[in-house]
Amino acid sequence: MxxxxxxxxxxxxxxxxxxxxxxxxxxxxxxxxxxxxxxxxxxxxxxxxxxxxxxxxxxxxxxxxxxxxxxxxxxxxxxxxxxxxxxxxxxxxxxxxxxxxxxIVSETRTEAFTLKIEHSPYLDIVRETGSVKLATIFVSSFKHSLNFKRDLRKGDRLAMVYEQKYRLGKPFSMPTLKAAMIEMRGKQHYIYLNDDGRFYNQDANEIEGFLLGNPVRGARISSYFTKRRFHPILKKYRAHSGVDYAASRGTPIAAAGSGRVVFIGYTRGYGKLIKVQHEDGYMTLYAHQNSFRKGLKNGSYVKKGQIIGYVGSTGLSTGPHLHFGLYKNNQAIDPLRVVQVATKKLSGKDKTAFLQLKSNYDESINLHIANETKHAKLGVPQSVCYFYNGEFCVQDRLNSDS
Ligand SMILES: [Zn+2]
CATH class of the missing domain: 3.10.450.350 (Nuclear Transport Factor 2; Chain: A,)
Structure with missing residues (x-):
């Protein structure tokens, strides 16, 4: 009722x-x-x-x-x-x-587009889709493995398959890149989002991206990341925007990556808190600290692995632990997807599953390119074409970024 x-x-x-x-x-x-x-x-x-x-x-x-x-x-x-x-x-x-x-009631759609490069991948994607978010995601996904400036030529092609959530009929939240292709000097380069949440190239080698170190050595994880969980006893929805590491008071906390301190101080909920801004729009957050490292202040540069503070229980906390958060473009993501020491190379069953997923995405991309080429021949402008639930060119993207 x-x-x-x-x-x-x-x-x-x-x-x-x-x-x-x-x-x-x-x-x-x-x-x-x-x-x-x-x-x-x-x-x-x-x-x-x-x-x-x-x-x-x-x-x-x-x-x-x-x-x-x-x-x-x-x-x-x-x-x-x-x-x-x-x-x-x-x-x-x-x-x-x-x-x-x-x-949040939202609908998730799989969309795709392809285009020929006129100016740069970034500018062309914005012109084509009206979305700065899509352009940013595409460019940053290849940033560590390819050199667009050096190797791209006008007329090279790119393609992208992604998921977009819609809320109240408008694109909502960051799109998720599922697969992307860029052609450079006739050679096609691909990346795919695997079921393990990491990106791989066509040879099942993980694409090296932003890697975080562990903020507390040897600590046990006492609570995992979740965007939405229904608490059966309280009958309430909850979210946990980070990972909790249980450790005794005073255990050193290390910066998970190199970057600049953008917040150091006290908030009611997070207690003694440090936020560090990293490259590519990543930010890490270290909450409930007992104390900060002496001399650390707003604007300080910290190196990956450097001690920034000590585990405590300040703010709204029930016992000593580090609440560790990771944000990309202001939105919380699961830190455990990014915390690791080395890149992975898939093998065995994992590789077989990945190759199956890859071939599905390849099919999407190829169909889309074929369809777009057909339209170009008919004189239909390429920007009208979108992919939705396996159907091509069913509608325009509803709106630009929201
Ligand atoms: Zn927490």
């Missing part, structure tokens, strides 16, 4: 006139947001449990959220995404405000 009620609220607000979509500004905290909108802090923050309070620190800058208002101008409900699967829902019922976390 309650679900139905929420659904009704959601539908009326979406089709009503009073829904505003805004972007979460950088540096804005959840508490600032409540105060700005004159919303009551006690039911919407101070009375929440620790995990929920912690989640409110996960709202990322730039995310689009919705506020719906009654005719009087009073806020009736708010949806704020925490990641691409879970969102905060604030709603008014019988004159009181409530907080809950609810799944």
């Amino acid at each position: 309650r679900q139905l009620f929420i659904f009704f609220l959601f539908v009326t607000s979406i089709f009503g006139a009073e829904v505003e979509t805004s972007r979460w500004s950088s540096g804005e905290t959840y508490l600032m947001f409540l105060e700005k909108n004159s919303l009551p802090l006690r039911p919407l923050y101070y009375n929440l449990d620790q995990d929920e309070q912690q989640l409110t620190e996960e709202i990322y800058s730039g995310v689009h959220y919705q506020i719906s208002k009654e005719k009087s101008g009073e806020i009736s409900q708010i949806f704020i995404p925490l990641n691409d699967e879970l969102q905060i829902h604030i709603y008014k019922h019988n004159g009181e405000y409530f907080f809950e976390t609810v799944p």
Whole structure:
């Protein structure tokens, strides 16, 4: 019944006139947001449990959220995404405000495009798709293995297969690259996203990307990364935007990669916290520290493996541990996908499974190129063609980035 009620609220607000979509500004905290909108802090923050309070620190800058208002101008409900699967829902019922976390309803589509290079892969993808995100993902995926500047020629071809989530009819969150091809001087280079979450080339060798070291040596993992989990006892949705390493108070914490300290200080949820910005849009986060290494400050450069602080239990924490987070372009990703010592070469069963997956993607890419070439011959502009659920050229991409 309650679900139905929420659904009704959601539908009326979406089709009503009073829904505003805004972007979460950088540096804005959840508490600032409540105060700005004159919303009551006690039911919407101070009375929440620790995990929920912690989640409110996960709202990322730039995310689009919705506020719906009654005719009087009073806020009736708010949806704020925490990641691409879970969102905060604030709603008014019988004159009181409530907080809950609810799944994000989204549709995932597989799309693909191909184009001939006129200027550069980046510029051409933006021109073709209207998406800076797709261009960024494509270029960064080949960055460590190929030299576009040196080896690309005008007229070379590229192709990309990716998954895009849609929320309320608009592209939502970062697309996931599934396979990509770029031709350079007549030779085609491929990368594929394997089921293990890592990228490989056509020879089943892992593409070397951003590699992180372990932030706490020899520690046991006490909690894993999850975007959305239903807690069966509390009957609430939860997310854990990092990995917890259990270790005794005072255990040294090492920078997982080289980079610059962009935050060092205290936050209510994460306690003593350090954030380090790395190359390619990666950022690591080290929370609940007992103390920081002396002399470390905002703007300091740290090297991979260098001690930055010591394990503690500051902030909303139940015992000494390191909460270690990894973000790419502001969005939390699973650190364990990136923490490793060396690149992998697939063999045996793993290689067989990968080759099967690879041949499916190759088929998609080849069909798409053939189809696009056919269209080009017919004089159909290449930008109208998209791939969806195995059908080609069914529709335009619905919208540009959101
Ligand atoms: Zn944690």
